[in-house]
Amino acid sequence: MKSLLSLLLLIACSFAALAQQKAPTAQPALIPYPASLVPQAGSFTITGSTKLVLAKEAAVFQKEAEQLQELLANGIGKKLATTKKPSNNSMLLQYDKTITAPEGYLLTVTPAQVTLAAKEPAGMFRAIQTLRQLLPPTIEKKQPQQLVLPALQIKDQPAFDWRGMHLDVSRHFFSTDYLRKYIDLLALYKFNKLHLHLTDDQGWRIEIKKYPKLTEEGAWRTFNNHDSVVIAKSKENPDFALEEKHLVQRNGKILYGGFYTQAEMKEIISYAASKHIEIIPEIDMPGHMMAAINAYPILACDEKTGWGKDFSIPVCPCNESTFTFAEAVLTEIADLFPSQYIHIGADEVEKTTWTQSAACKELMQKEGLKNVNELQSYFVHRIEKFLQSKNKKVIGWDEMLDGGVAPSAVVMYWRSWEADAPLKAARNGNQIIMTPVNTLYFDALPDKNSLEKVYNFQVIPDGLNTAEAKLVLGAQANLWTEYIPSENRAEYLYMPRMTALAEVVWTNRKDYDSYQARLKEHYKRLTALDVHYRVPDLTGFSEESVFVDQATLQVQKPLDNLTIRYTTDGSLPGSTSPVLDKPLPITQTATIKLAAFTPEGLKGDTYTINYKKQNYAAPAKATATQAGLQATYVAGSFKSADDIAKTAGTKNTVTVKTVQVPPQAKADKFGVQFRGYLAIPETGIYTFYLTCDDGGILRIADRMVVDNDGLHSAIEKSGQVALQKGLQPIALDFIEGGGGYTLKLTYSKDGSTPQEIPESWLKQ
Template sequence: MKGFLCFFLLLVSCRYLSHAQAPASDSRYALIPYPTSLVAQEGSFTITGQTKLVLPKVSGMFEQEAAQLQEILQNGLGKPLGRAKEAKANSIQLQYDKAITAPEGYSLTITPQQVTLAAKEPAGMFRAIQTLRQLLPAAIEKKQASGRLTLPAVQIQDQPAYSWRGMHLDVSRHFFSTDFLKKYINLLALYKFNKLHLHLTDDQGWRIEIKKYPKLTSEGAWRTFNKHDSVCIEKSKDNPDFALEKKHLVQKEGKTLYGGFYTQAEMKEIIRYAAAKHIEIIPEVDMPGHMMAAIKAYPFLSCTGDAGWGKDFSTPLCPCNESTYTFAENVLSEIAALFPSQYIHIGADEVEKTTWAQAAVCKDLMQKEGLKDVHELQSYFVHRIEKFLQTKGKKLIGWDEMLEGGVNPSATVMYWRSWVPDAPLKAVRNGNQVIMTPVNTLYYDYQPDKNSLFNVYHFNIVPAGLNAGEAKQILGAQANLWTEYVPSEDRAEYLVMPRMTALAEATWAQSKDFMGYQKRLKEHYPRLALLDVHYRVPDLTGFAEEGVFVDQATLNVQKPLDNLTIRYTTDGSLPTGASQVLGKPLQITNSSTIKLAAFTPEGLKGDTYTVNYKKQNHAAPVQAKGLKSGLQSRYFVGYFPTAGKMNEATATGTYTVTTLQVPKQANAGQFGVQFRGYLEVPETGIYTFYLTCDDGGVLRIADRMVVDNDGLHSAIEKSGQVALAKGVQPLALDFVEGGGGYTLKLKYSKDGSEPRDIPDSWLKH
């Protein structure tokens, strides 16, 4: 009997698992983020004009959410649903459920007879409605009344893994309209984010009205074109996304000024709009550094009376004058009154402290307060500001530089400096709560590539080394969009989407399934198109940027979405919507340059790929005796904007590495490494190498340029091919790190195989 019972339970559990796991690849349940538990059911529920919306008296707290659901459904039905007092067949019920204890938790049950959304709190009900929204046809995002809407039957139990699921937007470097902020908030709501971090002030512009200091916006919100604008204007010649938006340009006294700001009334409306979608807006007023816009308007704020630049960053506020604290407290009083968020972010990062070290008033204050250096002086400033914010009922957030001079456990730390890996551990063990937002993964102003979604999706929110108790101090994660080189709404959306969806799942879902996520994401592009989102078209694959062939080659581009049209040119011009269609594989018999781009049915253009083909013979191997394992690496300390600049410098040391990685002795903030040796090639063929660098790298094999990924940039992969004969081939790889943490990866494939790591046994010197 016991054996039969075990067999029966096994059958039941297998049947349940088949229901629970199948939807990950079922287009009916293309949900992002994926729910904690989803059990597919047979059949569907059809919403018509006769369907009733039920909101029992006990569920009256969900009235606002019921109105938002009506708005969604009205797009598809052409009219709102009628209301009923109790649930019957052909109804959608919003139900209060005190048994759902998780914040933002909810359940959703769809049967052929009825739909029930249940939650304990309005935020949970709102998340349930967003799940329902994603299950509805994408057409509901526009007013396209069909009179009937179909929902797949399903049982969902859901709750978030982390309490902080955030996105950031820098409106200081380039300004964004209130309409765009609402559009941004709508996307956050769709993907179940609950925090919007607005970076409101910086050197390049002050964007929020402060009534006590009107010059902050009358002067500080406007500028003549700066170096970032000039770069964007130059880039806009090839890419219209980089064009400065005319609505943010004004003419004044014969000059063209760029800028803008939000009145307090406008910001109140944005806050109200976000709150209705259960998104908390966290304001950032960066201090004591990044304050040039304020200091230009009110010069008394700096120790020198001037606004300028030091060795690395702009002149900061002077923390040694009481007038500085009067200003800061007056500003923060208005911010605290305006924003209902429990948090206020003060930045406290990248502070140029040289004026502090030189100012007599600071020397006096440091002696009086027993501060041994300018780092402790910054902590003195942060402590005073935090104490003031606490009188307003607010919690202070700052970037992880706050840790350097000491920070109170009550402050919340945003970890961004990925090159300081122990900062989150130090913060947690100091008692601070931490939000993870490391530059190497979650800075969305960095140019995305084909690996970006994978990297974001697999980001470990809880750092290694924390125990279970310490892990609870990690509130969650946030992606940041800094806008020095983001002058338009289209450019912002390109950089954020679809990376936002990967972070949505990484911070909400209890378990991860990247392949399932990729399949589900394909179903979201039509919805994003209807929402007029200028998303980044998925990457084309099947080729290397630098291709070679011995006799001939075939360019066989792989499309990530079936509805894309690939267009190309061979004359060096950029592909347009009128360029020739690449409808089938292209045979290459001569050295040539081909430019490719994918176009969506809505007219979005993907990235332009330049594919250079060269005809070459298999490189003959060299004769080398007495080879040893590994490569020689020459280490250079200093700033090298390009790899070639290392040839003008003297090496600090030479080390042997057994695998292709930066030697452990390379611990300077800025450095370069020259790897030299040989690659023991096991068989003749055409090899493709994939070089990922942050910052720059150049790969040569058999004295041939293979991959040029040079310059200072984020972690981007570039690829190239080389024809190699079996045997020992010379290898040279130059790598430079300009500061801020580095990435160096090299993979290979042969004759179109999947990329893989280069075996250590191939490396010789």
């Protein structure tokens, strides 16, 4: 009997061990997630005795093999021995002609061998980046460590050909060392395009040998209005400080600037190419050319320089000398950059000087041009034809569509308020790159919703049929640097949003919960790479909080390793401020500032919570007989929502059934005042969440609830108010400063999930 029991116990243990061996492992923390991943049992350990197999037919992957060797040497301290014959305990780089996608690859890990297969070097490089993410984050540093890979099978290829990031080096300059770091991050997350914005009003950043004054003069400036803003902000946040390496003294003046020599840029192009990243240069024209015009005033109509009504005075498209200049510059750019694309901007052109120029009037009559938009198209057509002679494709911002553009040009869609621009471009036969300002401008301040908004971005816009959808090359995010003077500030703004976009353009399948879980592991890798990422948002509170008797501040941490520090005296939390490690009771009016710190000392956003003791507001003594709110629309330019009431402009009042901008609001800049009542169904403390682009102020029961005022990108702010059941007056003032708007109002009660305000609540 004892023997039988022992046998049964042995069988049970064997089955348990087998079940444990075959149990699915945790989802690998890969971003972007592969098209197909199947976990397997076991793992493979890379040791000093592991061999790297590179057969004769795989010699095309020699450069990628060298990069793999450098990566692994970080952990095992030496390069792997190489051989041409597969064996156990080996890593095999394999040529596979059956893989059709240029960046496609196969990655197979078994306990005996690792196989990376591709047809093209780009595919092999992407496979290595996947393997890199499967290894511990400490692989990014040179230190002895065990390198273990989980057994799995991956079959992968990108969803879109254009997976891009942009960097504006004109407004604020970034060194060649930083460009390499930026390229390394793009490579890690499988981006393949880097759009470098090299010239603008504020600085010319690339050497042009025929026109040396472009960099001798155009690359340097005394502090401008953007610099003044960041210098002021740097008093509280050192990331806003101008970097000293870009400051020089000349003739008793401090100048800001810098530029890349052509030799330096060749090295950067070569470095990016080794990571299978194509650098696309942008030389903005005919507008955004003040740095060039200041150096060579002859480029402007009647040699006028400076600012017009909205933008800088552009080059003159009516003088042949302008085309002589442009063609000479673009010849050097075309010779320097191997990319098939050259971006010429063609956006935000101040055309006033064109309407006043005798030369332009003469040219327009000669060419049969009806307006200055067509004159811009004339300029773009000529530049495109010239670049085609250099075997280059033109890319421009979607303003190119306004006066007509050739189907051969590539349109970069950014004006999100021009919702039909992608459809217009597609119907004209243009290829399209999606980069709308309301989602993919990473210089816009992030909030707790920004990451999810990027992750849920739809690359193929609605309204395109199957054939038109094929014209969408992909998407990219832009980083405009007017208010980004440092590398740390840049990383805060694009990371981790870059990782969300990476998955959108590579995998194109939405699983935000999975992505969030995987992202938590990537913060460790970003730390190892010295990336100054934005620490995830703290939650569980409102900026404006109220209580009737008492409240409890109980902050929710997104990462377990964060330390929350706080102050109650109005000062900013620092590394020595008290730790908030348990619920904090609130019994009186108070202002609390708090921030999260990583173990490495990286500081997250500072949150200010204003606690107010408040009685429940009594309902209004009014009778509301009509559904909806009154929305009063006023065209005009407003810097603050409170300014709407001060205007003497024409006002148009309509009824809206939800909190939304009425369709009558068609001006580029306007304000809207919403008035009426909320039919509050039960007494309690309500939290309201107001998202605005540009600004808004919410008052309920004549109490300030949310102040989200000013001209800014879409940001959510929240506030609380204590309300009795019944009709409560609501006053919401909203302003749009131009360039597309966002207005959203939701609510929650007693910590519930935020939801839309029911139509039945809105009364007047």
